[in-house]
Amino acid sequence: MIQFSHVYKTYTGPIHALKNIELSIDKGEFVFLTGPSGAGKTTLFKMLSAFDKPTSGAVRVSGFDLNLITAQEIPQFRRRIGVIFQDFKLLRDRCVFENVALPLLARGDRAHQITRRVAEMLEQVGLSEKARQLPDFISGGEQQRTAIARALIHQPGVLIADEPTGNLDPKLSEEIMDLLERVCAQGTTVVVATHDHEMVKRRSKRTIQISDGSIVGDSR
């Protein structure tokens, strides 16, 4: 499902953000990516979501070779993945329902299909009651659940979460992780970047450690 082969990423400076990354993640796996700030987690996530290209090496995600992907193919690729950020990246002037509906609107789905599917998804993440609320009027946990619902609404094969609990308290963090585990149990590959070591220990999932741009540990 996800394959990194001898991936290097160097920014001008030069800053070696990633060095010889060799990584393989199977379909339906739940993987933690841990490491200190500046270790290269975010760079790796940008590669996974086609927001950046490697300087050398190969990246394959959901059947797409991201080295060769064209600008026209990127939207198609993004419809196969879901991405969650620490800062949620919700549109502040649209309600929960409209935020969650965005991927389906962009895909051109019909109005009644969108309405039905969003209602189902909001039910699944426990936000049915908040559907017409603006993001600024719901809690951080609810905002993150909205972001998760938006990332899952189009049923992606891969869910990428960059510090999804970074802005949440421990209780809400556990709720979000439970939700991500449920998503994984339904067959979605889930990759979560975090530096919350306690949570990683409690979950007992495959953990890949990154330090200074290199993989220094893989609990597989």
Next chain:
Amino acid sequence: MKTSPLYRLAVHIGKSWRYHFSLQLATLVVLVASFTVVGGVLTIGSNLYRVLTLWGESMQVSVYLNETASLDNISSIKKFLENDSRLEKPRLVSKEEALITFREQMASYAPDLLNDKELLRFIPASFQFSVSKLIAAADQLEVMQTTANSLKIMPGVDEVTFGQDWVKNYTAFIRTLNWGGIIFITIIITCAAFVMANAIHTSVVQRRNEIEVMELIGATPAYIRLPFIGEGALLGGLASFLAMGLSFGLFLVVKDYFQGQLAFLQLGTQIHFLDAQVAAELVVFGVLTGALSAWLCVRRINDGWAASQSSRA
């Protein structure tokens, strides 16, 4: 859940006006002013062109025949003029007819000439013709020149005159008017396009976060750009439409002034506003200019990597 593109465009434009009302209003005012100037220039230009064309239509070419011109020569010249579709009204003016006209014109200035029996010897017969109205005023000189050159070498022709200097000046003025108008309007439209692009650019900056999110969820570049292009098109269209209305209002005021205060010029009844078709074309042009400037502004906002560029930290 409303999913139509028009609803999306309406929401998009509504937000632009809500968040940047002053900028949007200032942009609209500047654009209306620009298109009003364009409308004014076109109105003045078309009226001036109409008046000058009327003058041009009255320009006559005279082909003076020499004393030895035979009937065959005259017939050949007449045939030559009648076969040229660019010319109209070729008319043979006999010596006698020319003399009568000459005497009528000179009667009040030189009454003695009316009794001069020898005068007939000095006044030649001639062909008089003008250039077809279908020929543009700016091209009339060339038609006259080439025709005159052909006529000069024909047997029986003594001289060809058509007020060359005046026609040259007239043609040069028409050409200057055309090119001056084109350059002036181009400058105004270019400035208007920049103003529109600035408004769209502000709209893009305001929606940077939204654009990133749309990229993230797999929206195509066209899906992201279309509301901005629609916003530009509507801004251009609305501005040019309002400008046509304003131009027409100003035209009525000016026309009223000509009819009232400057009635002696008799221009009040001769000047007209732009044709409805030209006005409609100008509105369409405003729409296209707005859409084009918006497209130039947004064509590279989301090449698939924009979010990476702005979020790289």
